[in-house]
Amino acid sequence: MHSIDLAILLIRLGVGLTFAAHGAQKAFGWWGGPGMTGWRGAITSMGFRPVALFAALSVLAELVGGLMLAAGILTPAAAAVLVSQSIVMIFKVHWPHGFFSSKGGFEFPLLLAVGAVAVGVAGPGQVSLDQLIKLEPTATVRAGALVIGALGGLVSLAVSWLAGRTNPAKTS
Secondary structure, three states, X not given: OOHHHHHHHHHHHHHHHHHHHHHHHHHHOHHHOOHHHHHHHHHHHHOOOOHHHHHHHHHHHHHHHHHHHHHOOOHXXXXXXXXXXXXXXXXXXXXXXXXXXXXXXXXXHHHHHHHHHHHHHHOOOOOOHHHHOOOOOOHHHHHXXXXXXXXXXXXXXXXXXXXXXXXXXXXX
């Protein structure tokens, strides 16, 4: 194994499993997480509509996308989904608190996003399920997936903003 493949594997495992753990907190209430009922309440307070759809999509993005990134399977899609989720986390939740995590800032989700982008750009490396099944997307496909993921995050933010403008009483 080359050192670059080891580095990518470590990034995939660290970023992917961290996302998956956060998804499990939301889905199952593990490790002090809110569980789906609590998470739907949080999604409601953030102004996303329809609540059930956005709650499910965010949990799936983190839990399934994180596991996919860690395993290195359909890596461009996994990275794109995690970038989308990161954009929403950064701008909807953490941005008002500044940079540092100690104040609830966007430092941590930004680092997760950078890790997902790095894997998305580089590919999953030799130690991955993509390599095992010979799935080797071009650099253009990998970059395109990341752009689509970023656009997905921006669209989600726009939907939330528009829902808050049309139903202001429901976002408080």
